[in-house]
Amino acid sequence: MLPSTLLAVACAAVASAHTVFTYPGTRGNNLITNDTFPYGMQWMYPCGGMGTSRNRTFWPTTGGAVAFQPGWFQGHATAFMYVNLGFGTDGPGGGPLNMSNPMVPPFQILGPSKNPYPGTICLPQVPLPAGANVKAGDNATIQLVELAVHGAALYSCVDITFVEPNDDRLEILNESNCFNSNDIGFADVYTITSRASGANNVTSGAEATFFYFGRGRSHSWLSYAGWLPAVVGGLWVFL
Ligand SMILES: *[C@@H]1O[C@H](CO)[C@@H](O)[C@H](O)[C@H]1NC(C)=O
Ligand SMILES: *[C@@H]1O[C@H](CO)[C@@H](O)[C@H](O)[C@H]1NC(C)=O
Ligand SMILES: *[C@@H]1O[C@H](CO)[C@@H](O)[C@H](O)[C@H]1NC(C)=O
Ligand SMILES: *[C@@H]1O[C@H](CO)[C@@H](O)[C@H](O)[C@H]1NC(C)=O
Ligand SMILES: *[C@@H]1O[C@H](CO)[C@@H](O)[C@H](O)[C@H]1NC(C)=O
Numbered sequence: 001m002l003p004s005t006l007l008a009v010a011c012a013a014v015a016s017a018h019t020v021f022t023y024p025g026t027r028g029n030n031l032i033t034n035d036t037f038p039y040g041m042q043w044m045y046p047c048g049g050m051g052t053s054r055n056r057t058f059w060p061t062t063g064g065a066v067a068f069q070p071g072w073f074q075g076h077a078t079a080f081m082y083v084n085l086g087f088g089t090d091g092p093g094g095g096p097l098n099m100s101n102p103m104v105p106p107f108q109i110l111g112p113s114k115n116p117y118p119g120t121i122c123l124p125q126v127p128l129p130a131g132a133n134v135k136a137g138d139n140a141t142i143q144l145v146e147l148a149v150h151g152a153a154l155y156s157c158v159d160i161t162f163v164e165p166n167d168d169r170l171e172i173l174n175e176s177n178c179f180n181s182n183d184i185g186f187a188d189v190y191t192i193t194s195r196a197s198g199a200n201n202v203t204s205g206a207e208a209t210f211f212y213f214g215r216g217r218s219h220s221w222l223s224y225a226g227w228l229p230a231v232v233g234g235l236w237v238f239l
Protein backbone atom coordinates (compact mmCIF):
# COMPACT_ATOMS: atom_id res chain seq x y z
CA MET A 1 0.00 0.00 0.00
CA LEU A 2 1.52 3.28 -1.03
CA PRO A 3 1.61 5.84 1.70
CA SER A 4 -0.54 8.84 1.32
CA THR A 5 -1.58 11.46 3.74
CA LEU A 6 -5.27 11.67 4.21
CA LEU A 7 -6.23 14.80 5.96
CA ALA A 8 -9.78 15.04 7.08
CA VAL A 9 -10.79 18.24 8.65
CA ALA A 10 -13.51 18.88 11.15
CA CYS A 11 -15.69 21.80 10.43
CA ALA A 12 -19.32 21.62 9.44
CA ALA A 13 -20.96 24.04 7.09
CA VAL A 14 -22.25 24.02 3.56
CA ALA A 15 -21.90 27.13 1.48
CA SER A 16 -24.40 28.01 -1.19
CA ALA A 17 -22.33 30.07 -3.63
CA HIS A 18 -22.93 29.39 -7.29
CA THR A 19 -19.35 29.29 -8.46
CA VAL A 20 -16.42 27.05 -7.96
CA PHE A 21 -14.19 29.82 -6.58
CA THR A 22 -15.41 31.21 -3.27
CA TYR A 23 -12.37 33.21 -2.08
CA PRO A 24 -10.97 35.71 -2.95
CA GLY A 25 -13.73 36.07 -5.57
CA THR A 26 -14.52 34.88 -9.04
CA ARG A 27 -14.85 36.00 -12.63
CA GLY A 28 -18.47 34.94 -12.32
CA ASN A 29 -20.81 32.02 -12.74
CA ASN A 30 -19.61 29.73 -15.53
CA LEU A 31 -21.74 26.70 -14.72
CA ILE A 32 -23.54 27.14 -18.02
CA THR A 33 -24.29 24.76 -20.88
CA ASN A 34 -25.91 26.27 -23.96
CA ASP A 35 -25.50 26.34 -27.76
CA THR A 36 -22.22 28.29 -27.54
CA PHE A 37 -20.81 25.91 -24.90
CA PRO A 38 -22.48 22.59 -25.66
CA TYR A 39 -20.12 20.69 -23.36
CA GLY A 40 -20.33 23.30 -20.61
CA MET A 41 -18.53 26.58 -20.30
CA GLN A 42 -16.39 25.56 -17.33
CA TRP A 43 -14.29 23.17 -19.46
CA MET A 44 -12.81 25.95 -21.61
CA TYR A 45 -9.11 26.83 -21.12
CA PRO A 46 -7.88 28.98 -19.42
CA CYS A 47 -10.72 30.42 -17.36
CA GLY A 48 -13.85 28.42 -18.07
CA GLY A 49 -15.08 30.64 -20.88
CA MET A 50 -15.10 33.82 -18.79
CA GLY A 51 -13.31 36.96 -19.98
CA THR A 52 -11.08 39.11 -17.79
CA SER A 53 -13.05 40.94 -15.07
CA ARG A 54 -13.23 44.67 -14.72
CA ASN A 55 -14.15 44.18 -11.07
CA ARG A 56 -10.85 42.87 -9.77
CA THR A 57 -10.59 41.73 -6.19
CA PHE A 58 -7.64 42.39 -3.88
CA TRP A 59 -5.07 39.85 -2.79
CA PRO A 60 -1.90 40.25 -0.68
CA THR A 61 1.55 40.71 -2.23
CA THR A 62 2.69 38.08 0.28
CA GLY A 63 0.22 35.43 -0.93
CA GLY A 64 -3.04 34.58 0.77
CA ALA A 65 -6.08 32.37 0.92
CA VAL A 66 -7.85 30.54 -1.88
CA ALA A 67 -11.15 28.71 -1.30
CA PHE A 68 -13.35 26.79 -3.67
CA GLN A 69 -16.13 24.25 -4.01
CA PRO A 70 -14.93 21.22 -5.98
CA GLY A 71 -18.07 19.10 -6.13
CA TRP A 72 -20.42 20.82 -8.54
CA PHE A 73 -20.36 18.03 -11.10
CA GLN A 74 -20.36 14.28 -11.35
CA GLY A 75 -17.00 12.61 -11.66
CA HIS A 76 -15.10 14.21 -8.76
CA ALA A 77 -15.04 11.36 -6.27
CA THR A 78 -11.34 12.04 -6.66
CA ALA A 79 -9.83 15.00 -8.44
CA PHE A 80 -6.43 16.55 -8.96
CA MET A 81 -6.23 20.24 -8.13
CA TYR A 82 -3.85 22.86 -9.49
CA VAL A 83 -3.59 26.51 -8.48
CA ASN A 84 -1.69 28.74 -10.91
CA LEU A 85 -0.98 32.42 -11.33
CA GLY A 86 -0.87 34.45 -14.54
CA PHE A 87 0.90 37.80 -14.32
CA GLY A 88 -0.28 41.07 -15.78
CA THR A 89 -2.71 42.11 -18.48
CA ASP A 90 -0.64 41.76 -21.68
CA GLY A 91 -2.29 38.54 -22.85
CA PRO A 92 -5.48 37.76 -24.74
CA GLY A 93 -8.52 39.76 -23.64
CA GLY A 94 -6.50 41.86 -21.21
CA GLY A 95 -5.60 38.82 -19.13
CA PRO A 96 -2.17 37.28 -18.47
CA LEU A 97 0.19 36.04 -21.19
CA ASN A 98 -0.04 32.56 -19.70
CA MET A 99 -1.14 30.64 -16.61
CA SER A 100 2.08 28.65 -16.37
CA ASN A 101 3.12 29.55 -12.83
CA PRO A 102 2.12 26.96 -10.23
CA MET A 103 1.50 28.30 -6.72
CA VAL A 104 1.23 24.98 -4.87
CA PRO A 105 2.21 21.42 -5.76
CA PRO A 106 -0.74 19.56 -7.28
CA PHE A 107 -2.81 17.70 -4.71
CA GLN A 108 -5.69 15.28 -4.78
CA ILE A 109 -9.05 15.65 -3.16
CA LEU A 110 -11.14 12.74 -2.00
CA GLY A 111 -14.81 13.55 -2.28
CA PRO A 112 -17.65 11.74 -0.57
CA SER A 113 -19.26 10.52 -3.80
CA LYS A 114 -19.07 10.44 -7.57
CA ASN A 115 -22.22 12.51 -7.68
CA PRO A 116 -22.22 16.26 -7.13
CA TYR A 117 -21.58 17.13 -3.49
CA PRO A 118 -21.48 20.31 -1.45
CA GLY A 119 -18.49 21.43 0.55
CA THR A 120 -15.62 23.84 0.44
CA ILE A 121 -11.86 23.60 0.54
CA CYS A 122 -9.74 26.42 1.90
CA LEU A 123 -6.00 26.80 1.38
CA PRO A 124 -5.32 29.54 3.92
CA GLN A 125 -1.87 30.62 2.77
CA VAL A 126 -1.10 30.04 -0.89
CA PRO A 127 2.33 31.50 -1.70
CA LEU A 128 3.24 33.37 -4.84
CA PRO A 129 4.83 31.26 -7.59
CA ALA A 130 8.57 30.69 -7.26
CA GLY A 131 10.50 33.71 -8.45
CA ALA A 132 7.49 36.04 -8.48
CA ASN A 133 8.25 39.70 -8.01
CA VAL A 134 5.07 41.68 -7.50
CA LYS A 135 4.21 44.98 -5.92
CA ALA A 136 1.01 46.61 -4.73
CA GLY A 137 -1.05 47.71 -7.75
CA ASP A 138 0.09 44.90 -10.06
CA ASN A 139 -2.66 42.88 -11.68
CA ALA A 140 -2.74 39.09 -11.98
CA THR A 141 -5.14 36.18 -12.37
CA ILE A 142 -5.41 33.12 -10.16
CA GLN A 143 -6.46 30.01 -12.06
CA LEU A 144 -7.93 26.91 -10.47
CA VAL A 145 -7.83 23.68 -12.46
CA GLU A 146 -9.70 20.57 -11.34
CA LEU A 147 -9.08 17.29 -13.15
CA ALA A 148 -12.02 14.93 -13.06
CA VAL A 149 -11.60 11.15 -12.77
CA HIS A 150 -11.83 10.88 -16.56
CA GLY A 151 -8.99 13.38 -17.07
CA ALA A 152 -10.88 16.41 -18.34
CA ALA A 153 -10.21 19.74 -16.69
CA LEU A 154 -12.54 22.32 -15.21
CA TYR A 155 -11.28 25.91 -15.13
CA SER A 156 -12.14 28.82 -12.92
CA CYS A 157 -10.36 32.14 -12.43
CA VAL A 158 -10.34 35.26 -10.32
CA ASP A 159 -8.68 38.49 -11.40
CA ILE A 160 -6.78 40.25 -8.66
CA THR A 161 -4.91 43.42 -7.91
CA PHE A 162 -2.09 43.00 -5.43
CA VAL A 163 -2.19 45.08 -2.26
CA GLU A 164 -0.04 45.21 0.86
CA PRO A 165 -1.05 42.47 3.33
CA ASN A 166 -2.45 45.01 5.81
CA ASP A 167 -4.65 46.77 3.23
CA ASP A 168 -8.19 47.54 4.41
CA ARG A 169 -9.63 46.51 1.06
CA LEU A 170 -8.73 42.85 1.61
CA GLU A 171 -11.76 40.76 2.41
CA ILE A 172 -11.42 39.53 5.98
CA LEU A 173 -10.85 35.80 6.24
CA ASN A 174 -13.02 33.87 8.65
CA GLU A 175 -14.86 30.58 9.00
CA SER A 176 -17.68 31.70 6.74
CA ASN A 177 -15.58 32.40 3.66
CA CYS A 178 -12.62 30.03 4.14
CA PHE A 179 -13.23 26.61 5.64
CA ASN A 180 -12.73 22.93 4.99
CA SER A 181 -15.75 20.65 4.92
CA ASN A 182 -15.29 17.44 6.88
CA ASP A 183 -16.43 15.13 4.08
CA ILE A 184 -13.66 16.13 1.66
CA GLY A 185 -10.24 14.58 2.23
CA PHE A 186 -6.84 15.27 0.73
CA ALA A 187 -4.02 13.09 -0.57
CA ASP A 188 -0.51 13.75 -1.76
CA VAL A 189 0.27 13.36 -5.44
CA TYR A 190 3.50 11.49 -6.08
CA THR A 191 5.50 10.07 -8.97
CA ILE A 192 6.87 6.54 -9.24
CA THR A 193 9.80 6.47 -11.65
CA SER A 194 9.87 3.01 -13.18
CA ARG A 195 11.98 4.03 -16.16
CA ALA A 196 14.08 7.14 -16.10
CA SER A 197 14.17 9.33 -19.17
CA GLY A 198 17.48 10.55 -20.56
CA ALA A 199 20.89 8.97 -20.44
CA ASN A 200 20.52 6.35 -17.73
CA ASN A 201 18.29 3.35 -18.26
CA VAL A 202 16.62 1.98 -15.17
CA THR A 203 17.26 -1.75 -15.26
CA SER A 204 15.28 -3.11 -12.36
CA GLY A 205 12.44 -2.28 -10.07
CA ALA A 206 14.92 -2.05 -7.23
CA GLU A 207 16.24 1.12 -8.76
CA ALA A 208 12.87 2.74 -8.96
CA THR A 209 12.80 6.06 -7.24
CA PHE A 210 9.86 7.33 -5.29
CA PHE A 211 9.19 10.98 -4.93
CA TYR A 212 6.67 12.19 -2.46
CA PHE A 213 5.65 15.76 -2.60
CA GLY A 214 6.42 17.04 0.80
CA ARG A 215 7.60 13.96 2.59
CA GLY A 216 10.49 12.81 0.43
CA ARG A 217 12.41 15.90 1.41
CA SER A 218 11.65 16.97 4.91
CA HIS A 219 12.81 20.55 4.50
CA SER A 220 10.45 21.13 1.62
CA TRP A 221 7.61 19.55 3.55
CA LEU A 222 8.01 22.36 6.01
CA SER A 223 7.91 24.96 3.31
CA TYR A 224 4.80 23.40 1.78
CA ALA A 225 3.03 23.14 5.13
CA GLY A 226 1.97 26.75 5.00
CA TRP A 227 -0.52 26.28 2.21
CA LEU A 228 -1.99 22.97 3.30
CA PRO A 229 -5.65 23.13 4.12
CA ALA A 230 -6.17 24.08 7.72
CA VAL A 231 -9.30 24.68 9.55
CA VAL A 232 -10.42 27.96 10.90
CA GLY A 233 -11.74 27.20 14.34
CA GLY A 234 -11.49 23.42 13.87
CA LEU A 235 -9.13 20.50 14.35
CA TRP A 236 -6.78 18.49 12.16
CA VAL A 237 -7.43 14.79 12.07
CA PHE A 238 -4.64 12.62 10.69
CA LEU A 239 -5.87 9.22 9.55
C1 LIG B 1 -17.53 40.61 -10.79
O1 LIG B 1 -18.79 40.76 -11.40
C2 LIG B 1 -19.42 39.53 -11.79
C3 LIG B 1 -20.66 39.87 -12.57
O2 LIG B 1 -21.48 40.72 -11.85
C4 LIG B 1 -19.72 38.73 -10.52
O3 LIG B 1 -20.35 37.51 -10.84
C5 LIG B 1 -18.41 38.46 -9.80
O4 LIG B 1 -18.68 37.79 -8.59
C6 LIG B 1 -17.66 39.76 -9.51
N1 LIG B 1 -16.34 39.44 -9.03
C7 LIG B 1 -15.79 40.07 -8.01
C8 LIG B 1 -14.43 39.64 -7.66
O5 LIG B 1 -16.36 40.93 -7.39
C1 LIG C 1 -24.18 30.94 -23.61
O1 LIG C 1 -23.83 31.53 -22.36
C2 LIG C 1 -22.79 32.48 -22.47
C3 LIG C 1 -22.46 32.94 -21.07
O2 LIG C 1 -23.58 33.47 -20.44
C4 LIG C 1 -23.21 33.64 -23.37
O3 LIG C 1 -22.12 34.55 -23.51
C5 LIG C 1 -23.58 33.08 -24.72
O4 LIG C 1 -24.07 34.12 -25.54
C6 LIG C 1 -24.66 32.01 -24.57
N1 LIG C 1 -24.95 31.42 -25.86
C7 LIG C 1 -26.20 31.25 -26.30
C8 LIG C 1 -26.34 30.66 -27.66
O5 LIG C 1 -27.19 31.60 -25.64
C1 LIG D 1 -5.19 46.76 -13.04
O1 LIG D 1 -6.56 46.57 -13.28
C2 LIG D 1 -7.35 47.70 -12.96
C3 LIG D 1 -8.80 47.33 -13.11
O2 LIG D 1 -9.05 46.62 -14.30
C4 LIG D 1 -6.94 48.86 -13.88
O3 LIG D 1 -7.69 50.02 -13.56
C5 LIG D 1 -5.46 49.15 -13.65
O4 LIG D 1 -5.03 50.14 -14.58
C6 LIG D 1 -4.64 47.91 -13.88
N1 LIG D 1 -3.27 48.16 -13.47
C7 LIG D 1 -2.24 47.82 -14.23
C8 LIG D 1 -0.89 48.12 -13.65
O5 LIG D 1 -2.39 47.27 -15.31
C1 LIG E 1 4.57 33.35 -19.13
O1 LIG E 1 4.43 34.75 -18.99
C2 LIG E 1 5.50 35.36 -18.31
C3 LIG E 1 5.12 36.81 -18.14
O2 LIG E 1 4.01 36.87 -17.31
C4 LIG E 1 6.78 35.20 -19.10
O3 LIG E 1 7.86 35.77 -18.39
C5 LIG E 1 7.05 33.72 -19.28
O4 LIG E 1 8.16 33.54 -20.11
C6 LIG E 1 5.85 33.05 -19.90
N1 LIG E 1 6.08 31.61 -19.88
C7 LIG E 1 5.76 30.83 -20.89
C8 LIG E 1 6.02 29.38 -20.69
O5 LIG E 1 5.27 31.27 -21.92
C1 LIG F 1 -16.87 36.95 8.27
O1 LIG F 1 -16.50 38.22 7.77
C2 LIG F 1 -17.54 38.87 7.04
C3 LIG F 1 -17.00 40.19 6.57
O2 LIG F 1 -15.85 40.03 5.85
C4 LIG F 1 -18.76 39.07 7.91
O3 LIG F 1 -19.80 39.62 7.13
C5 LIG F 1 -19.21 37.75 8.48
O4 LIG F 1 -20.26 37.97 9.39
C6 LIG F 1 -18.06 37.08 9.21
N1 LIG F 1 -18.49 35.78 9.65
C7 LIG F 1 -18.21 35.31 10.86
C8 LIG F 1 -18.75 33.96 11.17
O5 LIG F 1 -17.54 35.94 11.67
Ligand SMILES: *[C@@H]1O[C@H](CO)[C@@H](O)[C@H](O)[C@H]1NC(C)=O
Nearest residue numbers: 196197198199200201202203
Ligand atom coordinates in the same frame (compact mmCIF):
# COMPACT_ATOMS: atom_id res chain seq x y z
C1 LIG G 1 19.08 2.17 -22.84
O1 LIG G 1 18.42 1.03 -23.36
C2 LIG G 1 18.33 1.03 -24.78
C3 LIG G 1 17.47 -0.17 -25.20
O2 LIG G 1 17.94 -1.34 -24.62
C4 LIG G 1 19.73 0.99 -25.38
O3 LIG G 1 19.65 1.01 -26.80
C5 LIG G 1 20.49 2.20 -24.90
O4 LIG G 1 21.84 2.12 -25.35
C6 LIG G 1 20.50 2.27 -23.36
N1 LIG G 1 21.12 3.49 -22.92
C7 LIG G 1 22.07 3.52 -22.00
C8 LIG G 1 22.61 4.87 -21.64
O5 LIG G 1 22.45 2.52 -21.44
